[in-house]
Structures are given as structure tokens and as C-alpha cells.
Amino acid sequence: MIRSRWIQLLLGLVCMVVISSPQYVWTLFTQPMMGSLDASLAQIQITFSLLIVIQTFLSPCQGFLIDKFGPRALLSLGGALTGLSWVLAARVSALAHLYLTYGLLGGIGTGIVYIGVIGHMVQWFPDRRGFATGIVAAGYGMGAILTTFPISETLKDAGHEQALARYGLIFMVAGVIAAQGLRAPIRNSRFATLDGRQANASDPGASFTPSQMLRTPIFWLMFVMMTMMSTAGLMVTSQIAAFTRDFGMANALVFGLPLLPLALSIDRITNGLTRPFFGWLSDHIGRESTMMIAFTLEGTAMTLWLFTRSNPALFVLMSGVVLFGWGEIFSLFPSTLTDTYGIRHATTNYGFLYMAQGVGSVLGGPVAALVHDRFNSWMPVFAIIIAMNFATALLAGAVLKPMRRRWLATQAVSDKKLGLFAAFPR
DSSP states (O other): OTTOHHHHHHHHHHHHHHTSHHHHSHHHHHHHHHHHHTOOHHHHHHHHHHHHHHHHHTHHHHHHHHHHHOHHHHHHHHHHHHHHHHHHHTTOOSHHHHIIIIIIIHHHHHHHHHHHHHHHHHHHOTTSHHHHHHHHHHHHHHTTHHHHHHHHHHHHHHOHHHHHHHHHHHHHHHHHHHHTTOOOOOOOOTTBOTTSOBOOTTOOSSOOOHHHHTTSHHHHHHHHHHHHHHHHHHHHHHHHHHHHHHTTOTTOEETTEEHHHHHHHHHHHHHHHHHHHHHHHHHHHOHHHHHHHHHHHHHHHHHHHHHTTTOHHHHHHHHHHHHHHHTTHHHHHHHHHHHHHOSTTHHHHHHHHHHHHHHHHHIIIIIHHHHHHHHTSSHHHHHHHHHHHHHHHHHIIIIIHHHHHHHHHHHHHHHHHHHHHHHSOO
8 A cells, every 4th residue: 555656645745845844934034033143134044045055966965865775764864854953953043053953954854855755756657747746846835834824923922942943843753754654666667657557758768877967958958947947936935024024014914914924825825736737737738838838927927026016915916926937847847857868867867957946045045135235125136037037938948848859859769779679689
């Protein structure tokens, strides 16, 4: 029963929910941390960048270890480290300690779980790769909805130290328990899934190693695209509390609820729903066509968000639309990468692409804060982010799509030749 791929999908989803809060409720901690550590916003946001950089830049190594030793032990470790990072961060008294606990240790823990679960799903679901990665990625984008309001209330009632310690213990226990049921799939035919359905027709016949993949221009184009899209989304998730205050809505109420926790909760819903939705859509209409739709949607939503920023209700609504246009990158990019380079090294290969998220965290975190400080305005930051969205949509349709079409056609010809040589040996 535990080897049912649907049970594996459920367990992977739980693991992702556990590690979602360090990224997606971070913005609630920036103001109290600035006060307790006597630090600027740019200094505090280095913590967020460290979390994402460590999470992403160690992922190739973590992916290799998971491919080699299996998911259960390593994901148990990742869940434990994620919770421990919050427990230790509750006791910090200096910026360096915050960087080491919430940033470094949290990045290692969340990185192990994230890359492990995504790699796990692309192996269990070769026929529904976009949908499966979208479901577990939704757990990462949506899971923090369970903690946003409770953490916000704990911050007001007991302070950030209690919030970090209390929820860190919960993350630790839940993450370790969920990881115990994870199992690597039984190796069957490369063209069939465990229940015998046809695998994705876009799969290349061969699986490419990381060193082979890194020598191809398609990978680097995808890396640039994912960097730009990560910058856009991570700017919003890390800075929304700051620009909400600057736009004069820190104390605004919407439907009787405080604006910021409400916006964050809606963002978590839309950021979660977008991942399986656009993953499913990409399984049917193609990866690049789906990218064009989603990235254009985000660019348009960011523009409308900027123009409606003085209306609290519209501000909350548009924040949700922006995150709906962003979160699907975590289903579209791993699916596209595995379609292109095969399944055997899928976890390690995606680890290299996922490093783009780390670059985006630096650009969307402290660099965006510095641009704001330089101009004393969020307008230049929004202008850059909007331009990145439309540019990435253009690259998906005009450049990536024809490049991948030629690549897959070349691989199909190579597979056919290999088949002929095998059938008629010399």
C-alpha cells in the first residue's frame, strides 16, 4: 500500500507543507527582528536571501545524495533541520546568529526536503509530471496558510521568540513523521508508469547526466528564465510587509480583518492552486505555451496592482492574482527540464536549475531593498519586475519553444538509429 504512487504524492505534499512557512511567513518577522536586533531592512533581508541561496545552491549535492540513498533518511533529516532552525533562531541576539540559524540551517533543511520531494514526484509520475509536481509544489506555496494567522497572533501576544520556538517544534515533529513513508519507485520500463499507462510522449529516449546537461544552451536559457521569474515572486513574498507600510496600509482592515495577514493568506491559496492548475494545463497544451500565459498574467497583474495600491480591498485581491501568475514556475520548470533531459538523473539535474531560485532571492531580497532605499520608492522595483515578467513570457514562446522542439526531434532521430543498430548488429 505504501508503494502506491498516490500515497507517495500525499506524503510528499505533507513534507512540503511543513517547510513552507520559513519562506512564506518570513515577511511577518522582518519588523520585529529589525527592532530586536537594531538592524535595517536590507540587513534583515540578508537572512531571507541566505535561506533561499543555501536551499538552492546545495540542491545539486542534495539531489545526488537522494538519488543514491533514497528519500526517507535524507528527508527526515531535512524536516528536523527545518524545525531546529526556528527553535534556535528564537534565541538569537545578533544578526550573525540569525543568519546562521534561520538562514543557513533553515536553507539546508528546506532544500533537502524541497528538491527531494520534486525529484521523487517526477520519477513516480512520468505520465502526469506537470500535475504531480504541481500538487506537491502547491503544498510548499499553500502550506503557510495554516500558520499565517496563528503566527501573526502569536507575534502580537507573545513576541517573535515564542512564535519561532513553538512552530519550530511543530515543523520538526511533523516533517520527520511524514518522511518515514517515502519510498523510491520500483524501476520499470522507461516508457511505462507503475500502473501501466503510457509515459509522457515528450520524454527523450536517453537520460542525460548533469555534466551533459550543463553543456547545452537550453539549460542556461531556462536558468535565466527561472532567475527572472524567481526574482519577481521572491520580491513580493519577502518585501510585501515593507511596501504595504510604505503604501500607507499597515493598519488597514478588509472585511474586518487586518490587511497584511489576509493578503498573505489569500496569496498562499492562489500560490498553491496555480501549481497543479498550470502543471495540468502544461500536460495538455505544452510547457512553453503555458509559460507564456502564466508569465504574461503575472506581468499584467503586477501592473494593475501598482495602479490600485491605494485601495485596500483591491490591494488584497491583486496580490493574490500576482502570486497565481508566479507560483506555477515550480511545476513548469522541473517538468520541462525532465521532459528535456530524462528521468534517471532528474533530482540532481533539477538541483542545478533550482539554483536560479537562489540568485532570484538575492535580487528580490536585499538588492530590491537597496534599490528602494536608493530611490526612496518602490516604483523602480516594480518597473523592473514587470519588465522581467513580460521578457520571460517572450523568451518562452520565441526562443525556448523552438529550441526544445529541435532538441527533442534530434533525440528522436538518435533513438531510432540506436534501435536500428540494436536490431541489425554488425
